[in-house]
Amino acid sequence: MASASEYSEKNERSYKNEEITVYWKPSACIHASSCYRELIEVFDPGSRPWIDMKGAPVDSIIETVNLCPTEALTWKWNDEEKNREVSPGHTNHVKFRRPELYSVPAAQEEVKPLSVRIMPDGPVVVEGTFVLKTSTGDKLVKDCINSFCRCGHTKSPPYCDGDHRLKGFSD
Amino acid sequence: MDYKDKAAATIEVIENGPLKISGAINLTDQKRGIKTSVTELYLCRCGKSARKPYCDGSHKH
Numbered sequence: 368m369a370s371a372s373e374y375s376e377k378n379e380r381s382y383k384n385e386e387i388t389v390y391w392k393p394s395a396c397i398h399a400s401s402c403y404r405e406l407i408e409v410f411d412p413g414s415r416p417w418i419d420m421k422g423a424p425v426d427s428i429i430e431t432v433n434l435c436p437t438e439a440l441t442w443k444w445n446d447e448e449k450n451r452e453v454s455p456g457h458t459n460h461v462k463f464r465r466p467e468l469y470s471v472p473a474a475q476e477e478v479k480p481l482s483v484r485i486m487p488d489g490p491v492v493v494e495g496t497f498v499l500k501t502s503t504g505d506k507l508v509k510d511c512i513n514s515f516c517r518c519g520h521t522k523s524p525p526y527c528d529g530d531h532r533l534k535g536f537s538d
Numbered sequence: 539m540d541y542k543d544k545a546a547a548t549i550e551v552i553e554n555g556p557l558k559i560s561g562a563i564n565l566t567d568q569k570r571g572i573k574t575s576v577t578e579l580y581l582c583r584c585g586k587s588a589r590k591p592y593c594d595g596s597h598k599h
Contacts, residue, residue, distance in 0.1 A: 478562055480575065481547040485567035485591040491557065491581055493549065500550040507545060515549075515557055519585040525551040538569065538590040 384420035389432055389442045390461065390468060391418065396439035406431040433457055438464040488537050490514040490527035501525070556580040556593035567591055 380391045402410035408422035410431065420428070432442045443461045444450050450469070453460045462469040481495040494512045498505055514527040518536035521528045547561025559579040566573050570591075579592070586596040 478544050478546045480562035480564045481549075481559070483559060483563050483565045483579065483581075485565070485569070485572070485581075487569040491591065493559075495546050496544060497559075497561070498545045498548040500548060502551070502553055509543060515551075515581075515583070517582060517585065517591065519583060525557065525583065536585060538585075 380416075380418075382416065382418040382420050383445070384425070385445070386425045387420075387429065387442050387444055389418060389420065389428065389440060390465065392439050392441075392465075395437045397437055399436050401434040401436070402431055402440060405434060429457065433459045435459055441465050441468070443469065485517070485538075486514075489517070489531055491517055551583075555583070555597060557583050 378393050382389045382391065403412055406423055406427055409419050409428055411417055411419065411422075429442055432440045435441075438459070441459045441461045441464045444453070450460070450462065453462065455463055458464070479495060481493060481497055484492045484494075486492055492512065492514045496507070496509050496511075499508050515525050516527045516531070517538065518531040518534060520530040520534045520536065522530065545561070547559055547563055550558040550560075552558055557580070559581065560577060563576050563579060564574075565576055565579065581591050582589075582593045582597075584597040586599075587594045588596065
């Protein structure tokens, strides 16, 4: 089933078949003509609608969309799971060219914010996954709870060793 | 990839300076009634700041 014009903003259009959706942003077209030179069966400026999503195999459509030098033509899989795995070699996938159309930002969705808790008269307790940068280098700390000194009295900086209590630290 | 493998933020221990945290952060400070989401933080590590929990540059003095 092919349908056109589901997405419309400033004459922008989307064209869909069972597997992929192609987005057309006319304002970005510089008339390089790579689309219809490569695949007139799908991209025919003389037809209406000018994109026929049933005109060629999906692989050919993707390959041709990737040839577009601007964001005039972009594409995505209808299956969001598959979009996550698309590599940058697919230059015109929406997540590289038009992230505003990519509604499932996998990275943001999967990252749980770092919890940073300031303990009264005590350390700062950090929970989550983070990159720790120190003078000796960087390391990835996975899903951990760490407490960092806030009072300046610890004997094992940057971590808390409990000395804030002995020193009567009050914030 | 599991979310646990992805860094939400970077924590930088600045030598003789504050703890710089940048990324997706949920900050809570019970004593001062702070509960907020931020993307960058400089936390005092020396205990001298007048703007705790934030760094105010007092470590230099």
